[in-house]
Amino acid sequence: MDDLRELYQEVILDHSKRPRNFRRPPTSNRQAKGHNPLCGDRLTLYLQVEDGRVADVAFEGSGCAISVASASLMTEMVKGKTIGEAETMFHYFHELLTGKSAPSAAPGPEFEKLSVLAGVRDYPVRVKCATLPWHTLTAALDAKPRDEIRTE
C-alpha cells in the first residue's frame, strides 16, 4: 500500500483529476499526437513557439492517471522555457525514470516538480505512460511535423 502511495501521490492524483492547461487553444503553431496502443493513452499537444520559446502549451486527450498527470505537469514546467531548456528537462526526466540509478539531485529548482513521478521507475510497464507526453513534446518541437508518436 505504501508503495502504491509512492506511485499515486496526491500531486499526481490531483493533476490527473484536474489536469492543467487541458484545452484546445485557438491558435498554435506546433502540434503532435501521442498514442500508447498498449493501454490506449492518447493525447494531442498544442504549442505556440515564439522566438525559440514555448509561449503557450496545452493538451487534450485521455489516458491513465500517470500519463495525464505527467502531461499536466509537463505543460506547467515548459511554459515560458526555451526549446533547449525543455529538452534538458526531458533528458533529466528520462534519466529519472529509466537511468541505471536515479539522478541524485535535480539540475535546478524548476526540475523538482518532476520528482513526484520518480516512483514510476519501480513500475517498468508504466514508464511509457509517463514519458508519452514528453515524447510527444519532442515530436511537436521537431521542425518536421510528425503526426503521431507512439510509445510501445
Add this chain to the structure above:
Amino acid sequence: MTGAQRTDRHHNQPPLDVNRIRQDFPILSRLVHGKKLVFLDSGASAQKPRAVIDAIKNCYENEYANIHRGVYYLSQVATEAFEEARRKVQRFLNAAESREIIFVRGGTEAINLVAQTYGRKFIKDGDEVVISAMEHHANIVPWQMLREQTGLVLKVVPINDDGEFMLEEYEKLLSPRTKLVAVTHVSNALGTITPVREIIRLAHAKGALVLLDGCQAVPHTPIDVQELDCDFYAFSAHKLYGPSGIGILYGKAQILEAMPPYQGGGDMIVSVTFEHTEYNGIPHKFEAGTPHISGAVGLGAAIDYVTAIGLDRIAAHEDRVLHYATERVKEIKGLRLIGTAKEKAGILSFTLPNVHPHDIGTILDKQGIAVRVGHHCAQPVMDRFDVPATARASLAVYNTNEEIDALIAGLHKVREIFG
C-alpha cells in the same frame, strides 16, 4: 445472472475439489510482490498443470527425435506420440477423422490458414465474408488482408448493448454471395457465448461455410464439431492449459482436400522434382516443416487433464465463480460491467468511473492479483461500448470465490486511492 440456461445445463454437476486441483498447478503456490498470487488472466493464457509440464519434459528426456522421417526407434516413438496427440484432439472435438486435425501455431495461424488457402482459392471479387463486431483482431485482420488480395466484401454483424450477437441482423446480412461466416464461439473481451447452432444453420442455408474461432470456448465448454456441423474450428493450446506455440485447425475432410497447401516445404509433399511437386494428403499438406513436437505432446496431456476432470464440471464450477463475481462487483460503486449477455463463459470485463483500467491493473498487481487491462485485441468492441479499455478478470478451473473476494478487496483499494 451469468445465464440461466447455462447454469441450468450444468446444475447437476457435482462440485469440484478446487483445492486439490490447485495443487496440480505449481505456479499457483508462488508469491507475487510478497502476496499470494491470484491469477485472473487465464483468458490470455492459462497456467499449466504438472501433467502437462511432465509430459513435455518426458518428451525431451525420453521420446524425442524428428518425426515422420526416421526408420530408427526414437523417431518412431516420437512420431507415434505426435500422431497420438492428433487422435486425442480428434476425440476431444469429436471430429470424424484424425486427418481433419491440423497442427498449427495457434488460433491466429489457423484462421490465417483458412483465409490464405480456402479464401485465396474460393473467395472472389465481390463475394462476402461475414464476421461479428466482437471478434478478436485475429479474426478481423486476416479477412482484411484477404480483402486486399481478392476484393471480397467484409460484413460485420452488430452486437447489442449487452454484447450479444444480433441474430436477426445477421440473417439480413447473409446473401447468395456470402461465402464464409467467421465468428467467435466465445468473445474474449465480453465473455458472450454466441448462438453458434443458429449461426451455422442460417449460413448453410445460404450455402456459406462457417469457421468458428474457438480460442475462448474450448477451455469452458465441450465441443462436438460433428454435432455443430461447423466447417472449420480454430483454437490455441495455451488457453487450454497446454503449451504456447501450438494450436489446431479442424476442417471437414472434403473441404480441406479441395484447399491448396498453406506453406511449402518438407513433409507436405509426396515427391519433388524441379519440374513438378506432388503434394501430400491432409493433414500433412498443411504441415510443412518440422512441427512443434513437444507442443503437440503437451496439448495431448492438457486434453487428458481436462477430460479427466470433465469439461461440464469445469464449466459448472467456472459459472458458479463467475456468478459470484458478478454479484460481488455490484458493491463497487460505479463499476460498469462490459458484456452482460445472458450466455457467458468465464469473463468479467469492467470499467470504473474516473479510473483508467491501466491504473486498476497496477494497483491490483501490487496485491498479487493478475488481471488484464487494455483493449484485449478487440478494439472494435471498445469502440462499440465507447471505452478506451477495460479491466478483465478471466476464470479457469483453479479459480475460487476467495480469489474473487481478493479482487473485490483490491477494487476497494482502487477506490480508496482514487477517491
